[in-house]
Amino acid sequence: MSEAARLYGLLQASAARNAYHNKVLGNDFSPYTASRIRAEPTAAAAAGQAISCLLLEALTHATKTDAPQPASTVPLSAAVKSGLHRILGLLDSSIARDVENDLAIDNSKRILTVRSDVDELKNIAHSPRVPELSSAMAGRFPVLSTSDLPQITPEEQSATASPARGSAMLNSIFKSVRIPEFRHKWMFWAEKGQQATPKDKSAQSEEYASRPKPLGDQIISIKEFYQHFNNIPVESLKLRDSIHLFHMGIKPLWEDPRNTRGGAWYFKISKDVAAQFWHEMCLLAVGDGLQGAVETKRASFNDDICGISYSVRWNAVQIAVWNRDAENEAGKEKLLKTILDKLSEELVPKKEDSYWYKAHKEHKGFIEQ
Numbered sequence: 001m002s003e004a005a006r007l008y009g010l011l012q013a014s015a016a017r018n019a020y021h022n023k024v025l026g027n028d029f030s031p032y033t034a035s036r037i038r039a040e041p042t043a044a045a046a047a048g049q050a051i052s053c054l055l056l057e058a059l060t061h062a063t064k065t066d067a068p069q070p071a072s073t074v075p076l077s078a079a080v081k082s083g084l085h086r087i088l089g090l091l092d093s094s095i096a097r098d099v100e101n102d103l104a105i106d107n108s109k110r111i112l113t114v115r116s117d118v119d120e121l122k123n124i125a126h127s128p129r130v131p132e133l134s135s136a137m138a139g140r141f142p143v144l145s146t147s148d149l150p151q152i153t154p155e156e157q158s159a160t161a162s163p164a165r166g167s168a169m170l171n172s173i174f175k176s177v178r179i180p181e182f183r184h185k186w187m188f189w190a191e192k193g194q195q196a197t198p199k200d201k202s203a204q205s206e207e208y209a210s211r212p213k214p215l216g217d218q219i220i221s222i223k224e225f226y227q228h229f230n231n232i233p234v235e236s237l238k239l240r241d242s243i244h245l246f247h248m249g250i251k252p253l254w255e256d257p258r259n260t261r262g263g264a265w266y267f268k269i270s271k272d273v274a275a276q277f278w279h280e281m282c283l284l285a286v287g288d289g290l291q292g293a294v295e296t297k298r299a300s301f302n303d304d305i306c307g308i309s310y311s312v313r314w315n316a317v318q319i320a321v322w323n324r325d326a327e328n329e330a331g332k333e334k335l336l337k338t339i340l341d342k343l344s345e346e347l348v349p350k351k352e353d354s355y356w357y358k359a360h361k362e363h364k365g366f367i368e369q
Helices: 003-017 034-037 041-046 053-065 078-094 097-111 118-126 154-157 165-174 201-209 222-229 276-287 330-344
Strands: 183-193 213-221 241-246 264-269 305-312 317-323 357-361
Touching: 183 222, 183 276, 213 222, 222 276, 241 276, 264 276, 264 330, 276 305, 276 317, 276 330, 317 330, 330 357
Parallel strands: none
Antiparallel strands: 183 213, 183 241, 241 305, 264 317, 264 357, 305 317
């Protein structure tokens, strides 16, 4: 049904319900029923009286569709025709969108309510209600009603359920997404500073071997790394205390079988930037940024990065990068260059005497096995 037909239907229904008091559209004339208007149209027109609602419906329809006017009416004046065309034009413009249909009906109800008041009808003709898209209207969605549909199965219900939110969503992601593992497994170690030097060499060896203590479990991915790293406050370490990050299976001792032929690059770092320097060195180690610098393809003995250490000294922090082969000169040079290139600019040592390389067996406390 067209919008115009809906409007005509409203007019006709209202006229039928109110036929017993269907007043003429004027203030100074007596009421007429539809039958009297049809019986005496000429006299009513000659007297200058307004037309009834039923006759208005017929005239509106004739004007809208270019159909013949009702036989009982006198010819319409130019002013009446212009008014009808204006009303029809306003109605056509007010029903352009679905959201405006309600406003077209609202305008029609206003016309029906005041059809006996010519002044109010003039106001409606000049200022009909036009659509204003409020926030409520703008957010309104069409409603789809259905019937006789089969019930949804439990499998379908679970497949269309809303996704998890918050911590449940994070747990779901960690379960479904496999975190890449490191090439090597790692472990943190803690070491308390030496209190006194044993006089007995054998006792000294045993004391050194028992000092490093493992911290936590093995580290195989960045997740486990930060679970450990974030809980090791290196800034709170006492004088001569140390923290080590080493490959699984290698103890942070010079005398460990995988360390005896190796050495380390030592960096003397100011305490105010030592924590950041340590963080970046740890990431270079677990991410294999250091390993690629010292790798060799010899059949007998290949070089590796064994681990790194953070040791508190009197007025600075000493950070060491341990490698397996102290005789790998090319590897040692490339390792130093890699470290200096990869570090943040503000962390790069400014003085050459603030870093040096030393083989483990050259240390005074080294115990030959």
